[in-house]
């Protein structure tokens with residue numbers, strides 16, 4: 001079945017692969033994709049021209065700012081959210097309910113009612129931050145499906161791994177599984 005998928009991305013390494021790695025494959029599978037990015041990720045995607053390409057590909061604006069009170073939302077209703085790549089900072093904020101940008105607002109208000117997949121694109125130093133295990137546990141307890149662990153994303157030390165291809169096949173497969181269970 002076709003779904004309207006809210007892809008939400010933040011300023012993590014590999015966000016430049018978002019179009020080819022995730023958005024294009026989801027559209028090829030017949031899904032509608034509505035993309036929201038954090039303000040920092042929006043700046044990165046503007047700088048390379050990717051935001052325009054993503055808007056053309058999805059047929060929807062790539063949101064990074066909240067709407068004004070007198071404006072309608074520019075995105076359709078979302079069946080399923082995928083947050084990828086998702087920084088350590090945005091993971092912590094999502095766990096705590098800190099909705100200080102449009103990307104987090106969308107996720108925070110939907111987390112209890114709409115299926116959410118999160119790929120925390122973190123390194124070993126992020127995971128050593130003392131609150132990190134609590135953030136992960138709280139998201140799991142809320143029913144969030146995490147793409148996380150040695151099988152999909154072994155944690156590397158900062159600056160040790162160089163550029164890494166993100167685990168797009170695992171993310172897409174999680175979408176397909178959740179989507180199949182939705183109907």
Ligand SMILES: Cc1cc2nc3c(=O)[nH]c(=O)nc-3n(C[C@H](O)[C@H](O)[C@H](O)COP(=O)(O)O)c2cc1C
Pocket residue numbers: 009010011012013038039040041086087088089090121122123126
């Ligand atoms: C080139 C570059 C790559 C980064 N990659 C990551 C990353 O992979 N994971 C992460 O958690 N933070 C990463 N950061 C740090 C985040 O961009 C930073 O914490 C930022 O405030 C996150 O904002 P956002 O989550 O609102 O997008 C990176 C920063 C830079 C400059």
